[in-house]
Amino acid sequence: MKRLLALAAASLAGLGTGTALARDSLGVFGTWGAFRDPGVPRCYAIAMADKIVGRKQEFQPYFTVGYWPARNIRAAVHVRLGRRLSPGSKVIVSFPEANFALTTGQADAWPVDQTANAGILAQMRSARTMIVIARGADGRTFRDSYRLGGAASAMDAAALGCANR
Template sequence: MGAALAALLCSGAVLARDRLGIYNGWAAFKDAETPRCYAIASPEERISGSSRPGYLSIGFWPSQGVTHQIYVNLSRDRSTNSAVTLTAGGRRFRLRGAPSGGWASDRRMDLAIVAAIRSSASLSVESIGRDGRSIVDAYNLRGAPSAIDAAALGCAG
């Protein structure tokens, strides 16, 4: 298990009760109380002078009918004037911004990002921090498809 994933597992980002598996830097979890499942990873590289661990998650909320929901938590707070752009498989996606990250704008974008993740080796998320400096969080996608599948199966039926 990589140092970045180990740090993520110890952070507040991982609040689930049951670990479904670890897959080359990606992990899958299930929280039966909520209920929800998710695949999650921390960036392998941060070009941002990070102040906190960033992460990328793909969530499943069966009671709400939500699957494959993308959320990115940046390694620093972004400027409110800055877009959050995710790039994978030669495709660029402009996410709906939150102060510390971004969401896919709709289900169609969630599924397009997951498809890009499944066919790519790496992914980057970029924005501009409140201090005006670039935020670039880079993720290795090796193991991501297995973690996504484990999360989906963990919350199926």
């Protein structure tokens, strides 16, 4: 729980969405947490990537599914990568049953369209793990791995936390 709270605070500060102290915990489900930031307002499910001993990281990688009721945004996927990306780099979210391409920033990625976003969410509800694959600025490929036990419950808690707001 402490790791998820620290990650929630860091993600809020990094996205410039207000004070990290304004968030409310909606629950912890396996390695996933759900939070509400009433000041924005927004809710999100979030998990940190599994730690890989000895791997160079510039950032704490995490995966979020966010809801912004005032903007009419529901279940928007966002990935914070562990390293800066090579210019023009592709990022792939890989599941045992499907792969999805993401559009990128310097160390962030999002689905290329709503169809990919919906496909990622569907896979997150049924798969046990997902891997985010990218090429770092140093030209080396890296992977961030996520366990999905609890992801569906965290996404549902985040959706309910911002319902009718």
